[in-house]
Amino acid sequence: MPSVSTAKSKNDSISGPAEASRVPQQGRSRASYERMLTAAEKLMVKRGNDDFTLTEVAKAGKVSIGSIYLRFDSKDDLIRAVHGRVLAQLDDEQILMMQDIADKAQKLDDFARLFVDSYAELLKRYSAVLRPIMFRAITDESISALGRSYAEKLTQEAERQMLRYADQFGRPDHARLVGNANRMIYYTLARYLGLGSSPEAAHQGNWDELKEDLAIMCAAFLRAGPLTR
Template identity: 25%
Template sequence: MTEDRDTDATPLTSEAKTPRTARGRKTLRAILDAAAAEFGERGYHDASISHITQRAGVALGSFYTYFDSKEEVFRALVRDMSAQVRDHVTPRVQAAPDGIAAEKAGLESFLEFVRDHKEIYRIIDESEFVDQQGYRQHYESSVERIRQRLVASAARGEIRADIGEVHAWAIMGMNVFLGLRYGVWDDGAAPGDVATVANEMLRRGLAPD
């Protein structure tokens, strides 16, 4: 299973502020991780740059080396978290033996990611009002990857031939709410068990005619 990992790649900072050294990249990573914790805990409006730098253990000036404002780091964080999900899920999806199995692997690995990064739901939800373009891109790029996988699977005869964008959005919607229920609200169920139940529904619903 293959998918294009670069089609939705967006720089986290302007070219002028892109880290040129390993130390700079480490600092930027620390700021983004601290921003995720700050926005996830306090929400966009109550979060502050000073709290982000305190969490990151960097000077205030280091923040402004990469970002001009709280809104700018929030926008970068939305793109960064989308990329983290993609990079976490992609290897498992690519290793799957067929299209249906790929969706199971994708959901299972997504649930695992959410349990370790529960703040992603609050951040993505708030981005609808702070960074609507980033909000839409997060979902649209994810759906496009699902659609491409489904089309490739249909071409191999693994699933029904009339597959399309609606099917991809339906799978995305299912994954989002399963992530909320079994990743954020309650993480008692094994991700593999949840993915197995959902995948059986897909297998039956997408079976070739």
């Protein structure tokens, strides 16, 4: 049996999922492990949920049931590992996305347009796998907590960049403004993509028009002064 290391690489050092699995470091064993995760992820995307068996994972990933149980104590642990890998990949892309926006945005309108468009397309690319994961997070605190930690990381960076344009804001409570702007962007995109509790509302309207209007609303909201009484 190949040796199993407890050392954690960048994409494995995720508190819940990494600790729930035994991640191999040797080449062939690592390749087999990745096939397990990929097979489970593809089944989740295909079915829109995690209603699959480990036998199906073994067949799709060309691995044995025994090798799956060598790495995971249960199907739940396998799903958590898939979640951890997906979020690590998403986080890598989010970091690059925010760096690119910071380099390109010269004014508030630039930021709103670039952030909404880039974030929308990123969520769209991952939406098929995020849907079943987010549904499971309702009852799985490990998955829920991990998702919150990654979301908070992006939220903090997005709000930090918005605050670069605080001299253009129309009201003095800047933290409140960027927090609400960020939430409006996420909840609008999530609803369109069916991420969360209302999948039946997905894909209502025109995607490109939604992105354009959302960017305009974001910039206008941040610039708006208080309502007159």
